[in-house]
Every structure is written in structure tokens, then in C-alpha cells.
Amino acid sequence: MSEMIVTVVRTGERAERGVTTGTTAGELFQGDRAVIAARVNGELRDLAWALSDADEVEPIAIDSExxxxxxxxxxxxxxxxxxxxxxxxxxxxxxxxxxxxxxxxxxxxxxxxxxxxxxxxxxxxxxxxxxxxxxxxxxxxxxxxxxxxxxxxxxxxxxxxxxxxxxxxxxxxxxxxxxxxxxxxxxxxxxxxxxxxxxxxxxxxxxxxxxxxxxxxxxxxxxxxxxxxxxxxxxxxxxxxxxxxxxxxxxAEAERRDHRRLGVELDLFSFPEEIGSGLAVWHPKGGIIRRVMEEYSRRRHEEAGYEFVYTPHLSKEGLFQTSGHLDWYADGMYPPMELDEGHRYYMKPMNCPMHVMIYRSRGRSYRELPLRLFEFGTVYRYEKSGVVHGLTRARGFTQDDAHIFCTPDQLQDELSSLLGFVVGLLRDYGLEDFTADLSTRPEKFVGEIEEWNTAEAALEESLKRADIPYTIAEGEGAFYAPKIDIHVKDAIGRRWQLSTLQVDFQLPGRFDIEYQSADGTRQRPYMIHRALFGSEERFFGILLEHYAGAFPPWLAPVQVVAIPIAERHEAYLEQVAAKLRERGIRVEVDRSDDRMQKKIRNAQTHKIPYMLLAGDRDIEEGAVSFRYRSGEQKNGVPVDDAVAEIADAVARRIQI
RNA sequence: GCCAGCGUGGCGCAAUUGGUAGCGCACCCGACUUGUAAUCGGGCGGUUAGGGGUUCAAGUCCCCUCGCUGGCUCCA
Structure with missing residues (x-):
């Protein structure tokens, strides 16, 4: 009685069914209320779709993608x-x-x-x-x-x-x-x-x-x-x-952990209207976190062979004419300052031309390459008024910016080790889940196509070696170079673009920089741009949201608050605090006249990693009692053990 | 830059159809000294983002500027 045969496909399983002519997809899946459409021979169709003989039909449930x-x-x-x-x-x-x-x-x-x-x-x-x-x-x-x-x-x-x-x-x-x-x-x-x-x-x-x-x-x-x-x-x-x-x-959770809100609540930074849109000031508590982040980053970079440089925020226009910024991105730059006799100065939107000046300050030998110059370089970009957004899209920000000058031979290895370095460092800040975009030659580009192809191939090879999953973003590269963007997934599943890594063969030519190679000839180096945090402000904002303000102890502005049960226990806690300070721990003793319960609440709302309490019982035993952010407590811990526990968590940069 | 919505003491919010700006937290002072998330009492603090206009009267209506929010466009 069946007049045609269709194949029903469900989660990989296939079954043939005989049905009468004119049967619809809906009739095929009658009884399954979750099914709201069907894929017929690869095409999504309504349930009212009439099937034909030999069709392959897959039910589409309403809770599928x-x-x-x-x-x-x-x-x-x-x-x-x-x-x-x-x-x-x-x-x-x-x-x-x-x-x-x-x-x-x-x-x-x-x-x-x-x-x-x-x-x-x-x-x-x-x-x-x-x-x-x-x-x-x-x-x-x-x-x-x-x-x-x-x-x-x-x-x-x-x-x-x-x-x-x-x-x-x-x-x-x-x-x-x-x-x-x-x-x-x-x-x-x-x-x-x-x-x-x-x-x-x-x-x-x-x-x-x-x-x-x-x-x-x-x-x-x-x-x-x-x-x-x-x-x-x-x-x-x-x-x-x-x-x-x-x-x-x-x-709602994303709103609760919005960095703009937490920035106010935790007294980390602000954007005074008097200063201007998109220009942040860092308060002491935010400043501590930033300083710790910078110190750690600086140490890791030094270990990896980077050299630190400093450059000015301003330059005469000629520099940005040579670099091409004024031709291509003048819109994104603050307007120039006009000085006497027609000299125009611009705020720098990028650090690279400055670093090229350092490279070019004297003759360079192949023996010096790769030369890795690093700077926490503050740049200013005139972002359109509608796009400014907290720390993640600001008009003034500081890049952890490096430029690597290398020979063409060194490019591949340099890119590969660079990627490993980047991902390793991001892990130390508590980020785990990475993907990458490889952005290739855009329609509007400068340079030779062969160079682009070489660089794109080198970037792709480095992604393969570093084993980072990536997708190719056709035509999304910068006008002067292809690039890799690293994206990370945060605690509530959002993806953020962070690090970028670009190969550049334009700037070396524009500035006519060279090195003398082993055979005595003058050669042009390749240049790699890379920022790891992208911008410190933005990275900080992302971390703040990732941790919902509850930073791991090594980054927390106040790592320990000591809370006396009664006023007579304050002196004892001051001694404990002194021991912690000797270990470099940031600790405060809460000597306010709030009740103890209120002090706990205050420390809790400030997301302090460790509360150390002490009353008569603890003092008798030479101990303190822990309260963690989770609300969990651990009582009667000998002071030296407590200090060691905290110092250890800080040293290992773990979250607690 | 474009469209829309906003802008009240440090923060979060209130102020009937335009009719003399209130509350909580924070802060300051005083009392209290208490084993794991808010002790009690008193006090200070705002020319309602800034400027202009309409009106007898404007936080409330209109215009401009600045800033914020959500999108769009952009993101070297």
C-alpha cells in the first residue's frame, strides 16, 4: 500500500519508511511535538512540505540550532x-x-x-x-x-x-x-x-x-x-x-559583571566628564592591579628576549606621512596641533613608527636580529562618538606593544615561538579557551601579492604548529599586513578578541630600514607587530568581567582583610598583618568601629580573597581563622601556616 | 558620525496634570565591642550635567552643548 520510500535520518541513524504519495514531512513525524521543520535532501523545509519518492528526511527539533x-x-x-x-x-x-x-x-x-x-x-x-x-x-x-x-x-x-x-x-x-x-x-x-x-x-x-x-x-x-x-x-x-x-x-549576570559597573563599585577607575569621553583615570585599587599585570608581563617579556623602550606620545606629521597613517587613517587620529611656522604635531595612534626610529638610529647587523622592542605605549585614537564604550573601546589607551625586526629566514620560527608565548602568558592570567582568526589580504592593500602570500602562509603554519583552532577571515587583514587575532572565551562563554599578531613588510620599506647581512649586502628586515593584551585597558576590562571582580589573589588589590572579633584583638592582628607584609602580601586590618559582622560583609562585597579573623580563642592558640570568598571557613590555623597558604596562592597565581 | 533613550547629593533610586527636591547606602560625630554578609542615635551633603528660552512658577515643556546607554557604521 505504500507508494514511495523515504529515508528518515535521526542523529546519524538511517531508516527507510514506506509512505503514501503526498505524505508531508509533518505527517512523517506526527506525534513528536518537538519537531517543527525538516531537512529534506539537505534543504530545510516546512512540515507541510510534500515528500517525494527516495527523499532523505531529517526532523528538526525546536531546541536544535x-x-x-x-x-x-x-x-x-x-x-x-x-x-x-x-x-x-x-x-x-x-x-x-x-x-x-x-x-x-x-x-x-x-x-x-x-x-x-x-x-x-x-x-x-x-x-x-x-x-x-x-x-x-x-x-x-x-x-x-x-x-x-x-x-x-x-x-x-x-x-x-x-x-x-x-x-x-x-x-x-x-x-x-x-x-x-x-x-x-x-x-x-x-x-x-x-x-x-x-x-x-x-x-x-x-x-x-x-x-x-x-x-x-x-x-x-x-x-x-x-x-x-x-x-x-x-x-x-x-x-x-x-x-x-x-x-x-x-x-542579567553579564550586566552584574559589567566592567563599567564593577569599576565604580570596586573603586578601580572612572571616566571624568571633565577630561573627555573615552579617557580613563585609574584609581589606586585599579592601579595596583594594572601595576601587577604590567610587572608580570614585563618579567616574562624580558625572559623571552624582549628589550624595553620608551617613546613620546606626540610626533611631527612627517613621521605619520612616511608611515602612511595620515594617508589611510587620518580620520581615526586626533586632529593636529598647529605650532609656529606651520609645524603640525599629532598624537600617536600607534607605536610602530616610533620603534622604527629606534631601529634606524644606527646601522644594524644581522647578528642583532631578531630585535624585539617592547613598550607599554600609550596611544590616542579619535574613536567616533557612538562607539566609545568603557575600557573596551577608549580614546586613549596603552598597548603592550612589541615590534620584532627579523630576517626573512627567521620569520617562521619567530612567529611560531611568538604564538606559544602569547598563549602561555594569557593562561597565566586565567584564560583557557583560545581560537584564532587569520585575516588575509583586503581589497584595499599595499605591497606585492607574493609578499602577502608568503606572510599568510607563515602565519597559518605558526597556527598549525601552536595547535590553535582557527578560521580564515578572508579580506579582513589590515591594509599593510595579514594578521592573526587571538580570541578568548570568558567565564560566561563570551568571546573576546585580544591579541593580534601582524606581519608587516610595508613599514620597513617606507622607512627604508636595513641590516647588513653575513655576505656584506644590505637587506631589508621583516617586521612583526604584536600586542598581547591588545590594550591594557581593554584587557583589564575583560579580566574584570571574566572574574566578576573577584580577582585571583595575585591580582586582587587587597589580598587580605584582617577582622578582629573585638577591639582588643586588633593589636594581635596587626602582628599577623606585619608578617604578611613581609611576604609582600597586601593586607589591611579593619579597625573601623563597625560590628564584626559588618566588617565581614564589607570585605565580602569588596570581593577580598581572604578574611582573617581573630578572637580570644585564636590568640590563645597563636592562630587565625580564615573566611574565604565562598563563605567557607577554616578556624584555628597557626599564623605561620596561614601566611604560607596565602603567600603560596599568590606565588602560584591560582584562583581560589 | 547616524537613530533612539537618558543625565536628580559619591552610589542606587523618589518627586501627582509644570507649584518651594526626598529616601536608602556611603561619609562625619557619638554610644556600643559583639566569633563569620548590614548595631543604634545624630549630622553633613544637591543653584536637579552645562547654557539659553517659554511661564506668575520648570527637575518636569522647547532649543543648543557636553556626557552616558542601546544599536548601526567603524575599529589601523
Whole structure:
């Protein structure tokens, strides 16, 4: 009685099934409520898709990656319907799923107000309750044009698709590759709404278990500054109320550990309005952490053969003309200071030209190479006003910047050892999970293609040797060089771009630097740029969020707070503190007239790694009692043992 | 740079339709001296980011500047 055979694929297992002609994917998976779409011969399809003989069919569950994307895309449609009902003049842009959610762009006469989101959510809930069916319909270009005559942006997409040019990011969900389709939202048999869309979609709106609109924003149509700005609404949707809740809690956790908030709470740094946007001052507690980070980094660099240099923050314009910065990135530089007789000085946006000056200060021999120059170099970049963001995107910041001058022969080994060094040092700061991007030649570049190819190959080889997983970012290199960016994953799973490593054969030529080789000829060195933290400010901000302010003891600004049970125990704790200070431990005795419980609370909120308490019992035994950040305690520890425990944790740079 | 939302004592927040700026924490003073997350009492502190305007009257309305937030664009 079965008229055709399909192959059902589930998590790698394959099974053949005989079904009647015209069976849909949905009927195949009837009974499994988690299945909301299917992959038929490799293509994602609606459950209403009619199968053909010999099809290979895989169920798509709503809680899979593909399933969530479909859910979110369908939720975007519900949003768009709600918007057009509440704001009839709204014209549709695009509405794709994105990581953790979706958005939909609209052209509206008056921008949305945050309060509009609540009204839209209410309407969306009604639409979901109505159990509208998502119904797919194939149309010709002309039919689509006729049906969407009132939607200028959709018409533009149809036009783009006809021209087979690359549409905007996200637009592929509207028009896709082949035939055009429109999805009708049907309330019973009545058409509630429709949208040009490739699909697939959930069977009905009722299949949306949980969603929330997040924020309104503006976005340029098709991602170009030259185009008009549309109003974008961001939302999120999940396979269950619990999954939505977990996501919202993750966002709340990210907010709690936002470095800008912790910077204030822990008194680490601030951005005085009087100084200017994006320009931080470091308070004593933040300053200690930064100093410890720098000291450790400096020591490791010295051990690895780097030499320390210092250079000024300002330079005459000629330097940046030679380097090419004024030709390529003058926009990103602070405007020049005009001095007498027409001399112009610029704040430096990068340290490299300065380091080249050091190299060029005298003749160089191949025997000196590789020459590794390192500086904590403070640079200033005129970031656009809308992008400044705490410590992670500042206008003044300090790079842990090094430039390595080497012979072409040395390039490969130098890159390889460099990568190992970088990753090793990042591990010491408590970061574990690394990936890399290899950014290759961009459209706008300088130099010879052969040189680019050589450098790209050397970078890739070093990634392989260092065994770091990487992806190739085609065309993402700097104009003067290909680069490797190292990304790290933080404690709550976010990825941050940190270190960069670039091969540069432009600057050596521009500055005409040379070395004398063994055969007596003059040769041009290669140059490698690298920053490990990227910027100290940014790295600090990332670490702060990674640790949620609870730094490991070696970095904590105050490592120990000693808390007397009563005033008469203060002198004893001062002796303990003196012993700790002898070991270089940063310790404070809390002699305020707060109650002991309050002192504990204070130390706890300041995320102090160790609290040492002492009362009559401890003093009798020559001991102290520990309270750790976890709330755990360890009582009656002999003072020398306590000191040793703390000093050891600091020396080993472990987290506790 | 563009769009939107914001900007109240150090921090977190309040202030009916425009009608004399309050609270908590922190801070200062006093009392209390207490074994693991907030003792009690008193006090100081704001020309409501800055400037201009409307009004009898503006933290509340309008304009400009600065700054912050979320996006977009950008990130050498």
C-alpha cells in the first residue's frame, strides 16, 4: 500500500519508511511535538512540505540550532505583523534570526519608543494565540512585485535577487537563491498577513513557546551608511519558558559583571566628564592591579628576549606621512596641533613608527636580529562618538606593544615561538579557551601579492604548529599586513578578541630600514607587530568581567582583610598583618568601629580573597581563622601556616 | 558620525496634570565591642550635567552643548 520510500535520518541513524504519495514531512513525524521543520535532501523545509519518492528526511527539533533559528524567524514575522497592525504606515525591511534572537527592520515615519515594545508584545501574544498557519506559496518575480507594490524595500530585494548580486546581510532569508516564495499567515482560511520570505517557518504561530522584545535601535538599510536608517526591533525567542528565563538570567549576570559597573563599585577607575569621553583615570585599587599585570608581563617579556623602550606620545606629521597613517587613517587620529611656522604635531595612534626610529638610529647587523622592542605605549585614537564604550573601546589607551625586526629566514620560527608565548602568558592570567582568526589580504592593500602570500602562509603554519583552532577571515587583514587575532572565551562563554599578531613588510620599506647581512649586502628586515593584551585597558576590562571582580589573589588589590572579633584583638592582628607584609602580601586590618559582622560583609562585597579573623580563642592558640570568598571557613590555623597558604596562592597565581 | 533613550547629593533610586527636591547606602560625630554578609542615635551633603528660552512658577515643556546607554557604521 505504500507508494514511495523515504529515508528518515535521526542523529546519524538511517531508516527507510514506506509512505503514501503526498505524505508531508509533518505527517512523517506526527506525534513528536518537538519537531517543527525538516531537512529534506539537505534543504530545510516546512512540515507541510510534500515528500517525494527516495527523499532523505531529517526532523528538526525546536531546541536544535536550526530549530531555534526557524522559531526566531517566525517570531520576527509575528512581530512584523503586529507592527503593521499597530503602525499601518510601517514598511518592511528584513527580519532574520541572529545569535540568541532575531530582529526586524521597519521604515516608520516616527521612530519607535521603548514603550511601544509592550504594546507590540501584547499584540504578538494575541497573534500567537490565534494559531495562524504559516503557508508557503511560490510566486514569480512579477507576481511578487504586484503583491508587494506597497513594500519598497521588498521590491528592492526582488530586484537584487534578479540581478543575482549580493544582497544585504540577512536578506538571504527573504529572497534566498532560487524561486521566490511568499508566506501567508492564515487565520483559518482568512489571510491575516503576508511577507516575502524564503522560510521555512513553524507550522503555526502557536508553536512559539516563549519570546520577548528586547530593544529598539536604528540600522542602516542594507548595512550601508549611505542608505536611510530604518528602525530595528530586537527580540529573542526560545523553545521553552525556562530557556528564555535562563537566557535573560545570563544577560542579567553579564550586566552584574559589567566592567563599567564593577569599576565604580570596586573603586578601580572612572571616566571624568571633565577630561573627555573615552579617557580613563585609574584609581589606586585599579592601579595596583594594572601595576601587577604590567610587572608580570614585563618579567616574562624580558625572559623571552624582549628589550624595553620608551617613546613620546606626540610626533611631527612627517613621521605619520612616511608611515602612511595620515594617508589611510587620518580620520581615526586626533586632529593636529598647529605650532609656529606651520609645524603640525599629532598624537600617536600607534607605536610602530616610533620603534622604527629606534631601529634606524644606527646601522644594524644581522647578528642583532631578531630585535624585539617592547613598550607599554600609550596611544590616542579619535574613536567616533557612538562607539566609545568603557575600557573596551577608549580614546586613549596603552598597548603592550612589541615590534620584532627579523630576517626573512627567521620569520617562521619567530612567529611560531611568538604564538606559544602569547598563549602561555594569557593562561597565566586565567584564560583557557583560545581560537584564532587569520585575516588575509583586503581589497584595499599595499605591497606585492607574493609578499602577502608568503606572510599568510607563515602565519597559518605558526597556527598549525601552536595547535590553535582557527578560521580564515578572508579580506579582513589590515591594509599593510595579514594578521592573526587571538580570541578568548570568558567565564560566561563570551568571546573576546585580544591579541593580534601582524606581519608587516610595508613599514620597513617606507622607512627604508636595513641590516647588513653575513655576505656584506644590505637587506631589508621583516617586521612583526604584536600586542598581547591588545590594550591594557581593554584587557583589564575583560579580566574584570571574566572574574566578576573577584580577582585571583595575585591580582586582587587587597589580598587580605584582617577582622578582629573585638577591639582588643586588633593589636594581635596587626602582628599577623606585619608578617604578611613581609611576604609582600597586601593586607589591611579593619579597625573601623563597625560590628564584626559588618566588617565581614564589607570585605565580602569588596570581593577580598581572604578574611582573617581573630578572637580570644585564636590568640590563645597563636592562630587565625580564615573566611574565604565562598563563605567557607577554616578556624584555628597557626599564623605561620596561614601566611604560607596565602603567600603560596599568590606565588602560584591560582584562583581560589 | 547616524537613530533612539537618558543625565536628580559619591552610589542606587523618589518627586501627582509644570507649584518651594526626598529616601536608602556611603561619609562625619557619638554610644556600643559583639566569633563569620548590614548595631543604634545624630549630622553633613544637591543653584536637579552645562547654557539659553517659554511661564506668575520648570527637575518636569522647547532649543543648543557636553556626557552616558542601546544599536548601526567603524575599529589601523
Amino acid at each position: 536550526d530549530g531555534r533559528a526557524i522559531l526566531r524567524h517566525s517570531t520576527a514575522h509575528v512581530l512584523a505583523q503586529a507592527v503593521q497592525e499597530l503602525f499601518p504606515e510601517a514598511k518592511l525591511g528584513i527580519g532574520p534570526p541572529v545569535e540568541n534572537g532575531f530582529y526586524y527592520d521597519f521604515d516608520v515615519p516616527k521612530p519607535f519608543h521603548p514603550d511601544d515594545l509592550e504594546r507590540l508584545e501584547t499584540r504578538m501574544r494575541q497573534i500567537i494565540k490565534e494559531r495562524q498557519r504559516f503557508s508557503r506559496r511560490v510566486v514569480t518575480d512579477d507576481e511578487a512585485r504586484a503583491e508587494l507594490a506597497d513594500e519598497p524595500y521588498k521590491l528592492e530585494l526582488i530586484g537584487l535577487k534578479s540581478q543575482a548580486t549580493g544582497a544585504a546581510e540577512g536578506a538571504s532569508v527573504e529572497v534566498g537563491g532560487g524561486e521566490l516564495t511568499i508566506y501567508d499567515n492564515l487565520r483559518g482560511d482568512e489571510l491575516a498577513w503576508k511577507d516575502l520570505c524564503r522560510g521555512p517557518h513553524l507550522p503555526t504561530t502557536r508553536h512559539i513557546p516563549a519570546f520577548k522584545l528586547m530593544r529598539v535601535a536604528a540600522a542602516y538599510w542594507r548595512g550601508s551608511e549611505k542608505n536611510p536608517q530604518l528602525q530595528r526591533i530586537y527580540g529573542t525567542a526560545w523553545e521553552s519558558k525556562d530557556a528564555l528565563k535562563a537566557y535573560l538570567e545570563m544577560l
